[in-house]
Amino acid sequence: MAPTYKIAVVQLCMEPLAVEANHAKAVSYIRSAASQGCDLVVLPEYHLTSWVPDDPSFAVHCAQYQKYLDAYCALAKEVHVNIVPGTIVEKHGDQLLNVAYFISHDGAILGRYQKKNLWHPERPHLTSSAHEPHVAFDTPLGKAGLLICWDLAFPEAFRELITGGAKIIIIPTFWTLADCTAKGLAYNPLSEALFLESMLVSRCYENTCMVVFANVGGPVGEGKKGSWAGLSQVAVPFQGALGKLGSEEGMSIVDVDMEILEEAEHNYKVRADMGSDGWHYDYSLRRDTKAGS
Structure with a gap:
């Protein structure tokens, strides 16, 4: 029988550059989630x-x-919970890297991912992971993969993680309603929320996977050039968005029976098709049949 896991998504409202205060708030949420199992x-x-x-x-x-x-690694071990501490921007020489980590409940780093698909305003400041592959990794919850924010727009990123066996895709995000042109907002002021609502559930269906999405939040009517989109959630096939938050700060905790992913694959056979000898696209679950190999 497949296990059931309890997953918390934390939708933070952070103060710009108030690193110690933001870290303290994050630690408080993590401790609360750990105390709830x-x-x-x-x-x-x-x-x-x-x-x-x-x-x-x-x-x-x-x-x-x-x-x-290091502090998150120590905290994970102390309270015995797996943590993806959003992203932490790292300065290496003249380069800034936007990086997500998966830290296990014993404090070990099991996965690291540097953002590949940079949003247009990020490109003058951040260095992309460019042609480095998306790599799935083993965790206490099963095989997982990390993506960041705008990566959501690229199904290829999901497919590469799925080829590596990932069943859980974790996506820390900073996405607001203002991440849209003025003309786009004139068509629909909630366009970015519609984008997120459309993509998150679609990705879990088309890959028979779970998508764990943690976005920023804040007071209504305030935010980076506009209102917060929020919508942090855990998306799974059949059921859609579990524990979906609105736009304000908060934490949502949901129980996910991992059997739902097995039943989705039994029903849709996406991974089975991708792993078949006759698979007709360039990506494959079979590494030895990839194009160019």
């Missing part, structure tokens, strides 16, 4: 600094990334 806690993208790359102190704070990564 959670197996996994996921935080949003940029949860320590927010996104203010033009501020001279942004890079200074990013140079201290190891301090906070």
